[in-house]
Amino acid sequence: MGSSTGKLTTKAIAVIVIVAMLDAVGLSPVVMVLITGMVFVVWLCARRAQAREVERIFDFYIAADAILREEERRWYGFEIAEVIEHGESLLDIMPDPPPLSYYALGALYHRLGNKQETVEYLSRVVEDEHCDETHRRKPSAQLRRYVMMLRRIEYQPSNAPQMLAAIRSLERARQRNASKLLVETRELLETEKSDAKTVQPETPEIHEEASFAPSLPLSAISAPPPITKVLHDLYRDETRASN
Numbered sequence: 001m002g003s004s005t006g007k008l009t010t011k012a013i014a015v016i017v018i019v020a021m022l023d024a025v026g027l028s029p030v031v032m033v034l035i036t037g038m039v040f041v042v043w044l045c046a047r048r049a050q051a052r053e054v055e056r057i058f059d060f061y062i063a064a065d066a067i068l069r070e071e072e073r074r075w076y077g078f079e080i081a082e083v084i085e086h087g088e089s090l091l092d093i094m095p096d097p098p099p100l101s102y103y104a105l106g107a108l109y110h111r112l113g114n115k116q117e118t119v120e121y122l123s124r125v126v127e128d129e130h131c132d133e134t135h136r137r138k139p140s141a142q143l144r145r146y147v148m149m150l151r152r153i154e155y156q157p158s159n160a161p162q163m164l165a166a167i168r169s170l171e172r173a174r175q176r177n178a179s180k181l182l183v184e185t186r187e188l189l190e191t192e193k194s195d196a197k198t199v200q201p202e203t204p205e206i207h208e209e210a211s212f213a214p215s216l217p218l219s220a221i222s223a224p225p226p227i228t229k230v231l232h233d234l235y236r237d238e239t240r241a242s243n
Helices: 001-027 029-067 077-093 099-112 117-126 141-155 162-196 228-242
Strands: none
Touching: 029 077, 029 099, 029 141, 029 162, 077 099, 099 117, 099 162, 117 162, 141 162
């Protein structure tokens, strides 16, 4: 509460300083009011855009929880891939994303059958101690806004019951399944690697060309007898056989 009050006081002082500077320049009160109003509108738009970025994380939790929790539904692969794409896009806007987002992405990749990415994300949640919430002592502005919105949801569950249900469901699944999924996926990867090593490549068939005996020299080749001699011999043999 004290932190919020301090920030509000700082902003009020900044507005007063800006108005004083404009007055010192000699601008009319109407122009000062317009400029102050424009600055205020820009500040509100920027604040709303930042809040919307944080809300997208909770939208991702709702979509991920629906896929991971409802086992009886047959989800299409492109549906899971689109939710994964949504979740990974959030990692680009937050330098220190919450560990729950890593678990949700790892579990979704596991549901999709992508073992490499499953290990990549779940290993951060299970094995990287710097990823744990208790070690986040210097949060980014995005993470601070995320935690503030998370606490508001927890303190006032009636305002966002679907978000709170998705968060609690994913947290329970994270505590119960993260380590088990990581171990199982690594074992499957090791099995696939060992199977790939044991498979022998097929040896290509070798087609041997037909070998021919070396040809005789021309001097050793005798010409065939004339056809008249062959017919004469054949006629004589038939005559002898008839006698």
